[in-house]
Amino acid sequence: xxxxxxxxxxxxxxxxxxxxxxxxxxxxxxxxxxxxxxxxxxxxxxxxxxxxxxxxxxxxxxxxxxxxxxxxxxxxxxxxxxxxxxxxxxxxxxxxxxxxxxxxxxxxxxxxxxxxxxxxxxxxxxxxxxxxxxxxxxxxxxxxxxxxxxxxxxxxxxxxxxxxxxxxxxxxxxxxxxxxxxxxxxxxxxxxxxxxxxxxxxxxxxxxxxxxxxxxxxxxxxxxxxxxxxxxxxxxxxxxxxxxxxxxxxxxxxxxxxxxxxxxxxxxxxxxxxxxxxxxxxxxxxxxxxxxxxxxxxxxxxxxxxxxxxxxxxxxxxxxxxxxxxxxxxxxxxxxxxxxxxxxxxxxxxxxxxxxxxxxxxxxxxxxxxxxxxxxxxxxxxxxxxxxxxxxxxxxxxxxxxxxxxxxxxxxxxxxxx
Amino acid sequence: xxxxxxxxxxxxxxxxxxxxxxxxxxxxxxxxxxxxxxxxxxxxxxxxxxxxxxxxxxxxxxxxxxxxxxxxxxxxxxxxxxxxxxxxxxxxxxxxxxxxxxxxxxxxxxxxxxxxxxxxxxxxxxxxxxxxxxxxxxxx
Numbered sequence: 001x002x003x004x005x006x007x008x009x010x011x012x013x014x015x016x017x018x019x020x021x022x023x024x025x026x027x028x029x030x031x032x033x034x035x036x037x038x039x040x041x042x043x044x045x046x047x048x049x050x051x052x053x054x055x056x057x058x059x060x061x062x063x064x065x066x067x068x069x070x071x072x073x074x075x076x077x078x079x080x081x082x083x084x085x086x087x088x089x090x091x092x093x094x095x096x097x098x099x100x101x102x103x104x105x106x107x108x109x110x111x112x113x114x115x116x117x118x119x120x121x122x123x124x125x126x127x128x129x130x131x132x133x134x135x136x137x138x139x140x141x142x143x144x145x146x147x148x149x150x151x152x153x154x155x156x157x158x159x160x161x162x163x164x165x166x167x168x169x170x171x172x173x174x175x176x177x178x179x180x181x182x183x184x185x186x187x188x189x190x191x192x193x194x195x196x197x198x199x200x201x202x203x204x205x206x207x208x209x210x211x212x213x214x215x216x217x218x219x220x221x222x223x224x225x226x227x228x229x230x231x232x233x234x235x236x237x238x239x240x241x242x243x244x245x246x247x248x249x250x251x252x253x254x255x256x257x258x259x260x261x262x263x264x265x266x267x268x269x270x271x272x273x274x275x276x277x278x279x280x281x282x283x284x285x286x287x288x289x290x291x292x293x294x295x296x297x298x299x300x301x302x303x304x305x306x307x308x309x310x311x312x313x314x315x316x317x318x319x320x321x322x323x324x325x326x327x328x329x330x331x332x333x334x335x336x337x338x339x340x341x342x343x344x345x346x347x348x349x350x351x352x353x354x355x356x357x358x359x360x361x362x363x364x365x366x367x368x369x370x371x372x373x374x375x376x377x378x379x380x381x382x383x384x385x386x387x388x389x390x391x392x393x394x395x396x397x398x399x400x401x402x403x404x405x406x407x408x409x410x411x412x413x414x415x416x417x418x
Numbered sequence: 419x420x421x422x423x424x425x426x427x428x429x430x431x432x433x434x435x436x437x438x439x440x441x442x443x444x445x446x447x448x449x450x451x452x453x454x455x456x457x458x459x460x461x462x463x464x465x466x467x468x469x470x471x472x473x474x475x476x477x478x479x480x481x482x483x484x485x486x487x488x489x490x491x492x493x494x495x496x497x498x499x500x501x502x503x504x505x506x507x508x509x510x511x512x513x514x515x516x517x518x519x520x521x522x523x524x525x526x527x528x529x530x531x532x533x534x535x536x537x538x539x540x541x542x543x544x545x546x547x548x549x550x551x552x553x554x555x556x557x558x
Contacts, residue, residue, distance in 0.1 A: 353481035355456050355542065371456055385457020385479075414430065415482055 013304050015312060019395045021045050021300075033366040033400040038183055038211060038344050038391030040233045043297075047236060050296030054289045062286040063262060063279070073288050080291035081278075084243055087298045088228070089219040095251065097244040097278040098291060102210040103133040104257075105229035105244035106177070108281060109206055110137035112255040113227075113246075114175055120146030122174035123167065127152040127160055127189075128381050129182040132374040134208040138177055147174060154381055158185040158334035169197045175204050180218070181211035184373045184389065185334030186317070186344030188212075195224045204250065210234055210242075214297070215313065215342060217306045226250045232290065237297035241290030244281070251277045258283040304394065312394040313343040320345055320390060320401045327408055329416070333382055343392035346373075349408055352415045354388040357407075360414060361388075364407035366400070428490075428529035433482040438475045438492035445475060447556060451549035453541050458484050462491075462549040469500045476546055483539050487530060488546035494526050500554055507551040514540050 020026055021044040025034065034042060060073035078093075085093040099105040114124065124138045124147050142149040152168065155161040160178075162168065168176065176198055181188050195205045206227040212218050213228075214235025220228050227250060231242030246254065256263055256274060260283035265273040274280035301309060321336045329350040336345055349357055354370035361368050369389045372379045379385060390404055442448055445463025452459045458480035465473040474492040491510075495503045509522035514534060521531060533539050 353456070353458075353484075355481040355539075356483070359483075359536070359539070372454075376454075379457075415433070 013308050013312075013394075015394065015397065018304065019397060022395050023048070025395060028365075030365050031399075031403075033364070033396075033403040035390040035392065035396065035400060035404060036367045036369050037393035037396075038234070038389065039369050040239070041214075041236050041393055042395065043238070044236055044300050046300045047238065047293050047296045051238060051289045051293040054292040058292075059288065062288050064285075077286055077288050077291050080295035083295040083298050087218075087302070088213060088245060089221050090245055091221060092248060094276075094278050095220075095245055095248055097246065097251070097281040098286065099229075099242045099244055099281075100240060100287075101242040102208065102229040102231040103242075105227075105242055106134055106206070106208065107137050108244055108257040109227050109229075109246070109254065110141050111257045112281075113204075113250065113253065114138070114141045114147075115145065116255055117253065118145055118147050118174040121148070121172070123148045123150045123172050125150045125152060125165065125168050125173055125176045125178075127178055128154045129158070129160075129185060129187065129375065129378050130177075130179055131183050131208065131210070132376070133210075134177055134179055134206075135377065138175075151377070152178075154378075157338070158182070158187050160189055169201055169203065171201060173198075173201065173203045175206065177206040177208070179208040179211070181209075181215070181342045181344075182334070182375075182378075183211050183344065184346050184375050184378055184387065186336060186342045186346075186391075187334055187338075188216075188340040188342055190340075191223050191225065199224065211342060211344070214301055216310045220245050232294040232297060235297055236300060238290050238293035241287050241294050243294075248277070251281075254281070256280050256283065260284050262286070309394045313392050314341075316392045316394075316396055316398075316401065317341065317343045317345065319398065320392065320404070323401055323405045324408070327405065327412075329412065330408065333387060344389065345391070346387040346389045348384060348387055349412060350416050352411055354386045356415055357388045357411045360411040361404065361407040364403055364410065366403050366407045368404070422532050425529040425532040429482070429486040429532075432486035432489040432529075436485055436489040438473075438496070439485075439489060440475065440477060442475055442477055445473070447553045449549045449552040449556075451545045451552075453480075453484075453545055455541070456481065458542065458545055460484065460488055460546050460549055462488070462546055462553055464550070464553045466500060471496055471498050471500065471503055474550070476549075480545065481542055483533060483542040484545050487543045490526060490530065491546050491550060494524050495550065504551070504554045507547050507554065510547050511544055511551070514544055 022042045024042045058072045060069035062074050062077045081096050082093050085096045128151050152165040153161045198205050204226040207225045209228050209230045213230035226247050228245040233239040263275050263280045263283040265275050331348050333346040358368050358370035371386045442463035446465050448463045450461045460478035462476045474496045476488045513519050
């Protein structure tokens with residue numbers, strides 16, 4: 001055996017077998033070509049089983065009971081928090097706050113941190129590619145607080161154009177809230193660079209990582225961001241649960257958004273004090289099955305390997321890009337040929353309304369999204385009211401892409417100019 | 419050819435060759451309907467003479483379903499008395515909102531029936547009808 005052969009071989013996952021982990025894909029008749037994972041991903045059997053097992057064996061109130069089942073439930077809940085902390089490489093487990101969604105996590109920071117710490121006249125910067133979830137909370141903060149909402153423009157390729165974002169890293173900026181991956185264009189933003197430049201002026205940065213966590217390795221310490229949010233359902237986990245990562249010192253200066261059970265230290269008639277972090281941000285009965293399912297999803301993804309997942313999605317996206325580029329009259333948005341691009345392709349075909357494209361695709365068993373994707377400011381920039389969007393996961397395959405291309409050609413034939 | 423594919427042909431014909439579509443100059447009453455979710459925007463204009471709808475026209479942009487439905491609507495309502503047209507718009511809305519409801523008394527609308535199973539397209543079908551309903555509800 002020579003030197004080269006004795007090296008450990010990086011074994012690629014069996015993608016065909018992995019597709020069979022997803023009951024929705026194997027149960028669907030006729031075949032389902034699910035290309036809407038950016039909206040919500042499908043769930044592997046491992047996650048479904050973990051949730052079922054939780055309800056069948058370990059279900060009890062979290063942090064509220066003294067009997068064995070309640071203790072098991074509490075431990076499972078906190079173990080899930082630990083799993084998430086490890087997954088995004090948080091320094092401390094208590095920097096992870098469970099929320100209902102990434103949306104709720106951003107609202108928590110907008111209300112509980114920005115609302116308390118920013119001053120009238122200061123700037124909050126977002127980008128033109130933000131999801132409404134990372135746009136509207138800041139718009140409201142500005143309306144109530146008198147801060148100014150500033151928008152980083154996009155260049156022709158759909159990349160952030162810092163040249164024209166005058167003053168973004170200046171003394172008047174109170175916060176930068178930016179998406180890591182655009183849910184429409186698929187653009188991956190240079191978060192590390194943004195944070196590095198922001199840090200020189202001690203400007204806090206919130207990262208909307210809803211399309212990033214679970215799709216690529218995300219390391220909050222390497223990013224060095226102050227806040228980061230994501231949700232489980234876009235990364236093979238259950239709906240109804242997400243998280244906020246916040247640096248300890250930032251969470252310490254954040255007020256809770258929701259008040260109620262489980263988040264208090266002492267409650268008097270006149271005033272109350274809050275529990276320690278992160279419990280103070282988790283009012284109400286915790287979502288145990290959600291947390292357990294979330295942790296199971298992370299374990300499932302890690303078993304495959306984040307590097308392998310990212311590579312697989314890039315290959316599929318690149319194939320889809322080539323395939324769709326050959327279709328006459330098809331306009332692709334952003335710069336999908338770029339290396340800093342995730343598994344999302346937005347497009348329009350001729351003058352056909354995207355809803356019609358999606359409808360005809362559905363008749364071919366192809367599930368794509370059509371609309372403004374909760375990104376109306378971006379649609380305005382692109383000069384369209386809506387787009388069709390195909391998004392790819394590692395469980396997709398070449399047949400899914402072929403089916404999409406066939407559906408688009410069919411749409412052209414039925415609805416194109418005659 | 420099944421009923422479904424005949425209906426599809428009818429809808430496509432109205433989409434490719436919309437009736438009574440264009441500028442609304444000279445229309446006495448105009449109402450706008452929009453669906454911000456998909457960016458559809460329609461304006462419906464009506465002229466009346468002695469409580470009879472002498473002309474129903476529309477302009478705007480939308481998906482094939484939205485435009486075909488608007489086109490069919492203009493043909494089905496022109497010539498009706500205002501009260502009959504009001505009744506028909508209500509019937510169509512009810513037809514799409516209640517799965518167990520009877521079809522409206524107008525065979526020309528049968529082509530729309532194939533869309534009732536697609537709840538996501540309800541708003542597309544009804545956009546023009548709702549705008550027409552608003553026109554007809556206006557006094558005068």
